[in-house]
Amino acid sequence: xxxxxxxxxxxxxxxxxxxxxxxxxxxxxxxxxxxxxxxxxxxxxxxxxxxxxxxxxxxxxxxxxxxxxxxxxxxxxxxxxxxxxxxxxxxxxxxxxxxxxxxxxxxxxxxxxxxxxxxxxxxxxxxxxxxxxxxxxxxxxxxxxxxxxxxxxxxxxxxxxxxxxxxxxxxxxxxxxxxxxxxxxxxxxxxxxxxxxxxxxxxxxxxxxxxxxxxxxxxxxxxxxxxxxxxxxxxxxxxxxxxxxxxxxxx
Amino acid sequence: xxxxxxxxxxxxxxxxxxxxxxxxxxxxxxxxxxxxxxxxxxxxxxxxxxxxxxxxxxxxxxxxxxxxxxxxxxxxxxxxxxxxxxxxxxxxxxxxxxxxxxxxxxxxxxxxxxxxxxxxxxxxxxxxxxxxxxxxxxxxxxxxxxxxxxxxxxxxxxxxxxxxxxxxxxxxxxxxxxxxxxxxxxxxxxxxxxxxxxxxxxxxxxxxxxxxxxxxxxxxxxxxxxxxxxxxxxxxxxxxxxxxxxxxxxxxxxxxxxxxxxxxxxxx
Numbered sequence: 001x002x003x004x005x006x007x008x009x010x011x012x013x014x015x016x017x018x019x020x021x022x023x024x025x026x027x028x029x030x031x032x033x034x035x036x037x038x039x040x041x042x043x044x045x046x047x048x049x050x051x052x053x054x055x056x057x058x059x060x061x062x063x064x065x066x067x068x069x070x071x072x073x074x075x076x077x078x079x080x081x082x083x084x085x086x087x088x089x090x091x092x093x094x095x096x097x098x099x100x101x102x103x104x105x106x107x108x109x110x111x112x113x114x115x116x117x118x119x120x121x122x123x124x125x126x127x128x129x130x131x132x133x134x135x136x137x138x139x140x141x142x143x144x145x146x147x148x149x150x151x152x153x154x155x156x157x158x159x160x161x162x163x164x165x166x167x168x169x170x171x172x173x174x175x176x177x178x179x180x181x182x183x184x185x186x187x188x189x190x191x192x193x194x195x196x197x198x199x200x201x202x203x204x205x206x207x208x209x210x211x212x213x214x215x216x217x218x219x220x221x222x223x224x225x226x227x228x229x230x231x232x233x234x235x236x237x238x239x240x241x242x243x244x245x246x247x248x249x250x251x
Numbered sequence: 252x253x254x255x256x257x258x259x260x261x262x263x264x265x266x267x268x269x270x271x272x273x274x275x276x277x278x279x280x281x282x283x284x285x286x287x288x289x290x291x292x293x294x295x296x297x298x299x300x301x302x303x304x305x306x307x308x309x310x311x312x313x314x315x316x317x318x319x320x321x322x323x324x325x326x327x328x329x330x331x332x333x334x335x336x337x338x339x340x341x342x343x344x345x346x347x348x349x350x351x352x353x354x355x356x357x358x359x360x361x362x363x364x365x366x367x368x369x370x371x372x373x374x375x376x377x378x379x380x381x382x383x384x385x386x387x388x389x390x391x392x393x394x395x396x397x398x399x400x401x402x403x404x405x406x407x408x409x410x411x412x413x414x415x416x417x418x419x420x421x422x423x424x425x426x427x428x429x430x431x432x433x434x435x436x437x438x439x440x441x442x443x444x445x446x447x448x449x450x451x452x453x454x455x456x457x458x459x460x461x462x463x464x465x466x467x468x469x470x471x472x473x474x475x476x477x478x479x480x481x482x483x484x485x486x487x488x489x490x491x492x493x494x495x496x497x498x499x500x501x502x503x504x505x506x507x508x509x510x511x512x513x514x515x516x517x518x519x
Contacts, residue, residue, distance in 0.1 A: 026434035030441035038445040038460065046455050047313045160288030167294050171301055181309045189308045 006096040007103060010087075014074060014104030015111065024070060025112070032063050032116055053123055057209035058179030060116035061202045064138050065173050067112035068145040069166065071105040075153030075243065076162050084247060094247060098240045105146020106139045113138060117209065124213025137208040141201045144232030145173070147239025154246035177202035183224075201235075204228030270365050277356070277369025281343065282376045284352075292380060295332070299385045303328055317452055319482065322393055326480050327449035329386050330473035333408055336378035337415025337502075338440060340370050341423030341432065349429050367510045370420060371413050371503070378412025379405065393480045400479055411472055414499030417506030424509040449473040471495035 001009075019025060036059050044051040078084045087097055117138070121131065152169070156162040176193055177200040178186070187194040197203050207224050286292065303325040311321040347353040356366055386404055390396050422439075426432035446460055447469035453461050464470050471494055477483075 023430050023433035023437070027437040030437040034441040034445045038442070039450070042451045042456050042460065043310070043314070045457075046316060046451060047310075048315055049313075160290040163288070164290035164294045164297075168297050168301075171298055175301055175305045180306070181313060185309055185312045188312055189305075193305065193309075 001091065003093060003096050006092045007100040010092075010097060010100030011104045011107055014071070014101070015107050017074060018067070018070060018108045018112075024073070028063065028066050028070075028112065031066075032059055035059050036116070036119070053214070054182070054210070055180050056116075056120050056123060057206045057213070058177075058202075060113055060120055060209055061177075061179050061205035062174045063113040063116045064109045064141055064205050065145050065202050066170060068105045068109040068142040069149040069170055069173075070108060071101060071146040072149030072153040072162075072166050074104075075101065075150050076156070079154065079157065079246070080159075088247060094244055097247065098244045101150050101243060102143045102147050102236060102240060105149065106142030109142030109146065110135070110138050120209050121213050127212065130212035134208055134212045137205060140232060141205045141228075144235040145201055147236045147243075149239075151235075151239040151242040154243045173200060173202050176200060177206065179203065179206045198224065199227035199231045201228045201232055204232075270362075271368075273361055273365050274368035274372055277366065278372035278376055281370065281373035282380070285343065285377060286380075295381045296385055299328055299332060303389075317455070322389075322480060323452070323477075323482055324450055325389055326476050326482060327447075327451075327473050329382060329389065330447075330449040330469055330476055331444050332382045332385070333378055333411050333472055334415060334444065334469050335440070336381050336408075336412040337374050337417075338419040338422075338436065339377060340374040340416035341419030341421075341436065343373075344370065344420055344423045345426070345429040345432050348427075363511045364507070367420065367507055370510075371416050371506075374416030374419070375409040375413030379409050382408045382412070389480065395479065395481055404476075404479055407475060411475075411495075411499065415468065415502055417499070417502030417504070420506040421502070421509040424506075443467060444469055447473065466494065468495060468498040471498070 036056060040052045040055050040059070043055070078087075117134065148169070149166075152162065152165055156165060176196045178197050179202050183194055183197060183203075186197050204225055204227075303321070307321040307324040307328075310324065311319075314320045317323060344353065347356070383405055386408060387396075387401060390401060390404065422436065423432055426435060446463045447467040448456065448461075448464045449469050449472070453464055453470070456464055471492070475492065475495060
């Protein structure tokens with residue numbers, strides 16, 4: 001079996017497992033649909049900017065992050081049920097297993113979030129080149145955030161601690177970002193929050209979507225993406241390394 | 252003993268002291284069982300603090316036309332947390348059923364009504380633990396602290412969580428299958444919470460949304476809490492309190508009926 005086939009076998013497994021776990025998907029969908037259809041519509045009447053068009057990319061970005069972080073649940077329960085031994089017993093290279101987990105997170109994030117990106121594209125201006133750029137950005141962000149989820153699932157072994165970390169991390173990633181408010185407002189409230197939001201992958205995905213479908217221009221988004229990009233690379237290295245280590249140690 | 256021939260109101264008045272003690276024991280057992288992961292409490296409080304202190308503060312900078320929007324939003328979060336504490340009773344019931352704990356309860360020499368009362372009281376206790384400390388902290392931060400108000404707030408949290416637990420139990424007992432319940436309750440909760448006037452004033456909502464929000468129990472919880480935090484709430488009226496009480500009574504009765512008749516396949 002080639003490296004690519006080994007990787008794709010695990011990726012497919014993760015993808016099918018995600019869509020089969022219907023209560024998780026229903027939980028995510030209810031949250032994002034209700035936010036898009038109700039919260040944004042009401043806040044649009046209270047906030048003097050085109051808030052629906054501004055915040056809809058934020059909903060799509062949070063969809064990417066939630067679906068990618070769900071990889072944490074998969075990995076955590078594999079270690080709990082000790083089914084990781086099954087993967088270790090397969091004639092697969094450990095690097096294929098680690099890489100598959102990150103790509104699996106990205107594929108889950110993309111397949112889930114695409115339904116929220118389409119309304120952003122419909123409401124905005126369509127540019128094919130930029131739209132293709134967003135696909136790359138979502139996949140890359142999915143891998144990075146998925147790596148963070150994999151790291152949590154592999155390192156934490158107690159359910160209460162894992163559940164608490166996973167829940168709070170999700171909320172921090174979505175709240176301390178520019179998904180639902182412009183960066184200058186965060187700066188007014190607390191400069192530290194603005195700095196954290198600058199390197200947050202959720203901000204990166206939301207900004208890429210705003211660049212691709214409006215209202216952000218290229219000059220606004222270029223420098224803003226360096227921070228999230230570096231954080232995502234660091235997360236991929238760290239998450240992959242910790243997962244590999246957990247698999248090797250827990251023989 | 253099953254007692255199908257009498258109404259829930261009669262049954263409640265027939266409860267003896269020892270029955271109440273059994274119900275309290277069960278409530279305490281359920282709460283202690285839930286707190287086997289104390290981190291769940293910290294997560295709830297942490298989520299509340301983060302949403303109120305970060306999301307609330309930043310959105311308040313953007314929102315126009317609603318004075319002191321951050322405190323309005325935070326009180327709305329409290330109302331939502333009270334609703335969630337009540338609804339949690341349903342998911343607890345099905346989780347217990349899945350892991351065999353409910354079978355153990357059903358094997359005890361006690362009536363279904365005591366089991367139901369225990370779960371209702373347990374929901375009140377959970378509301379107190381999950382929502383009480385953040386609510387008191389907000390009362391202090393809002394500069395509205397005084398003992399009678401704090402006690403009234405605690406009473407409201409406990410009473411409404413317990414009352415709304417009837418909806419959660421009826422919903423769970425009607426579904427009986429854990430995954431189906433989780434899927435349905437995700438959608439119901441998400442829409443009930445957002446289609447309420449807890450997080451934004453009724454006047455800011457489109458007509459269609461406002462028409463739903465007027466009858467939403469979460470709106471009425473928020474309107475009941477707002478005066479305690481010195482938020483001028485034009486929506487507060489005696490009709491609102493009557494509606495909330497009607498919601499709670501309907502929740503308790505339907506919860507009792509569905510719980511009693513649907514357990515162990517006893518459908519009618």
